[in-house]
Amino acid sequence: MQDTLAHLKRGEKAIITDVSSIHIPLKLLEMGCLPGNAVKLLQLAPFKDPMYLNINGTHLAIRKETAIHIQIEKIEHE
Amino acid sequence: MSKQINVALIGNPNTGKTSVFNALTGLNQKVGNYPGITVEKKEGVCKLSRGIKAHIIDLPGTYSLNASSLDENVVIELLLNKNDKDFPDIAVVVSDVENLKRNLLLFTQIKDLEIPAILVINMSDRMHYKGISLDLDYLEEHLQTKIALISTRKNEGIDNLKNLISNYKDISVTPCIDPSEIDAEYFNNLQKAFPNQLIYKLWLVITQDVNFGKTNRKEIDAIASFKTKSKADLKRLQQKETIKRYQFINNVLKKGQTIDASQAKDLRSKLDRVLTHKIWGYLIFFVILLLMFQAVYDWATYPTDFIDESFAALADWVKNTLPPGVFTNLLAEGIIAGIGGIMVFIPPIAFLFLFISLLEESGYMSRVVFLMDNVMKRFGLSGKSVVPLISGNACAIPAIMATRNIESWKERLITILVTPFTTCSARLPVYVIIIALVIPEGDFIGFSYKSLTLMSLYIIGFLTAIISAYILNKVLKIKSKSFFVIEMPAYKIPLVKNVAITVVEKTKTFVFEAGKIILAISIVLWVLASYGPGEQFDNAEHIVKTEYKLLTDDALEDKIAAHKLENSYIGIIGKTIEPLIKPLGYDWKIGIGLVTSFAAREVFVGTLATIYSVGSANNAEDEDTIKNRMANETYKDGSKVFTFASGISLLLFYAFAMQCMSTLAIVKRETNSWKWPMLQLTVMSLFAYIVALIAFQFLK
Numbered sequence: 217m218q219d220t221l222a223h224l225k226r227g228e229k230a231i232i233t234d235v236s237s238i239h240i241p242l243k244l245l246e247m248g249c250l251p252g253n254a255v256k257l258l259q260l261a262p263f264k265d266p267m268y269l270n271i272n273g274t275h276l277a278i279r280k281e282t283a284i285h286i287q288i289e290k291i292e293h294e
Numbered sequence: 295m296s297k298q299i300n301v302a303l304i305g306n307p308n309t310g311k312t313s314v315f316n317a318l319t320g321l322n323q324k325v326g327n328y329p330g331i332t333v334e335k336k337e338g339v340c341k342l343s344r345g346i347k348a349h350i351i352d353l354p355g356t357y358s359l360n361a362s363s364l365d366e367n368v369v370i371e372l373l374l375n376k377n378d379k380d381f382p383d384i385a386v387v388v389s390d391v392e393n394l395k396r397n398l399l400l401f402t403q404i405k406d407l408e409i410p411a412i413l414v415i416n417m418s419d420r421m422h423y424k425g426i427s428l429d430l431d432y433l434e435e436h437l438q439t440k441i442a443l444i445s446t447r448k449n450e451g452i453d454n455l456k457n458l459i460s461n462y463k464d465i466s467v468t469p470c471i472d473p474s475e476i477d478a479e480y481f482n483n484l485q486k487a488f489p490n491q492l493i494y495k496l497w498l499v500i501t502q503d504v505n506f507g508k509t510n511r512k513e514i515d516a517i518a519s520f521k522t523k524s525k526a527d528l529k530r531l532q533q534k535e536t537i538k539r540y541q542f543i544n545n546v547l548k549k550g551q552t553i554d555a556s557q558a559k560d561l562r563s564k565l566d567r568v569l570t571h572k573i574w575g576y577l578i579f580f581v582i583l584l585l586m587f588q589a590v591y592d593w594a595t596y597p598t599d600f601i602d603e604s605f606a607a608l609a610d611w612v613k614n615t616l617p618p619g620v621f622t623n624l625l626a627e628g629i630i631a632g633i634g635g636i637m638v639f640i641p642p643i644a645f646l647f648l649f650i651s652l653l654e655e656s657g658y659m660s661r662v663v664f665l666m667d668n669v670m671k672r673f674g675l676s677g678k679s680v681v682p683l684i685s686g687n688a689c690a691i692p693a694i695m696a697t698r699n700i701e702s703w704k705e706r707l708i709t710i711l712v713t714p715f716t717t718c719s720a721r722l723p724v725y726v727i728i729i730a731l732v733i734p735e736g737d738f739i740g741f742s743y744k745s746l747t748l749m750s751l752y753i754i755g756f757l758t759a760i761i762s763a764y765i766l767n768k769v770l771k772i773k774s775k776s777f778f779v780i781e782m783p784a785y786k787i788p789l790v791k792n793v794a795i796t797v798v799e800k801t802k803t804f805v806f807e808a809g810k811i812i813l814a815i816s817i818v819l820w821v822l823a824s825y826g827p828g829e830q831f832d833n834a835e836h837i838v839k840t841e842y843k844l845l846t847d848d849a850l851e852d853k854i855a856a857h858k859l860e861n862s863y864i865g866i867i868g869k870t871i872e873p874l875i876k877p878l879g880y881d882w883k884i885g886i887g888l889v890t891s892f893a894a895r896e897v898f899v900g901t902l903a904t905i906y907s908v909g910s911a912n913n914a915e916d917e918d919t920i921k922n923r924m925a926n927e928t929y930k931d932g933s934k935v936f937t938f939a940s941g942i943s944l945l946l947f948y949a950f951a952m953q954c955m956s957t958l959a960i961v962k963r964e965t966n967s968w969k970w971p972m973l974q975l976t977v978m979s980l981f982a983y984i985v986a987l988i989a990f991q992f993l994k
Contacts, residue, residue: 243357246360246399247779265671266664272395272396275784276779
């Protein structure tokens, strides 16, 4: 099963594999949320929503409901 | 010979664009509005070498040329319209050295419009903290531009930037990317249909949201016939375009920028670990809020009292010095009382904007949004509603304008509708004076009853806003996708210059905008109170003299003045509505205050000041402040007008009623319909009436 960004735990890193562009605002794509880019979960607010991420060097926060539309592949810890 | 060139400052939010603007223009700037919309327009003048003057526009911050808000749309409207008088001769794209990759996206878009663009890389002072080094020659060559590496914090590189601007003719206009590669067939057809137009410009026009205003696109209006692709298809193409842009940028940066991560000092993550922490984060936010309220109430009281007393003294002085007559009365009772009523706002507003601008400049505000989103979402609001709800404590007008970055229309509308419940500073003078009159002295674990009452009023306002949001969220049937994206900028020590300019500008705007209304109303009031129809007013002296034959001269004069006021135009208005407000515990004089308050709340104190100084002519010789005059106000039977019950009722009425024409006008503009402001006016005022009624009847 494919993981989505919503499955990421604090401190984990992943690579974005696909974004369903209908559900994702263009603004988020333009901030670097694109296939191939790296993402790291920095912090979660209470109830794990919203999520504070580092996507492609940009620090931003999105809601879980947006995160489930972003497919990822986790990078194993070295 | 002097020559003027147009310069547009463009850049992502949080890149220090405004600092660059302030560095270039100093205090040579003015803030206005774009015609017809409430987007702030900042322009300024900068003197360059060889007698060239640059007219600089600080455009709203935007992440790209694909507008998703009214503010961002201003940028596109200007860049697409060559006939606009502000169309830039040169665009200065401001970027932040830490976010160069993302910032360059906007840069490539502007280049593709074939507008000459200089790239400013700001915050160079942070490069060594982050282990970043740049090959400027390589970047200039491959981005086909000139680069100014600057630090507004250290004031470095500004002269170089000015130099580049004066030599704007040397900047290349070669585009970065050919958008037709993303769908060759579609773009070729498009170009064939409009051979004289730039392909990227056509593409932007096609993909812009139709909700936004359009100006001067006549030459490509026929493009409507070209909207053959579905929205989803267009978006897919936009995604392709974005990927292509990043490919270009990554290629350039691969050689042009090196980042040695081992050199990077990560202050951000250390601070974030505390400031966005599940417990500490909220605790710190709460303390900051407390500090802010303390400043607005406590610290601001001293200058406020001083201003209030000075104007009372000035009015007396004018009355005693100038020859008596209509003009002197108008000056002392109308104009000076009115201006005094405006000036008392300056200290609390300045303190509030000081705090808000510090929070925004430092990058902390985004953390608050992050912390609060989950809570706010449950009430149908967005984390971004926190900013308007906090700013609403200064003034609902900028607060409602600050809702523009909320992506979801429903969340935005709800925020707009409930923001006027938060305690704006216009309520503050009303609260302060009524509390001083009716709340007893004494304290509870070190906090005085008076300040606790004030604090409760703020809490009541905020809770009412939140609860109404919850109800609206259930009632309003609006389908809207709720997107939420917020950038978490790096922490920065606020620049004193930026904060100072914000505080001065905002206070000035508020004082002048609100001041105009207050002053006009003060004068109208004075006229209405000084003249009246019919016998009762004209023959007041005679009537009173026959009725009270045994009074001393002074007391007689008092009676005459009171009789005149009662029968003046304003007295008649007050008397007419008295039956309606009597159950709330108000007399007809307060009634007049209520009526004028529907123009703007802050008028209340000024109104009472005007009415009472007209009413009791003799007291003007004493050094009398508005407060003392109100405290001495009695009914005919000698009982006090301002009691605990009527005071609380009045406080609650002001907490809930929608009494601000300017707010209604802004809501109309922001929601593009009269439906919402009218809903606010009726529901809020009715609610205020009922609550005040219950409070008075219960406490009486």
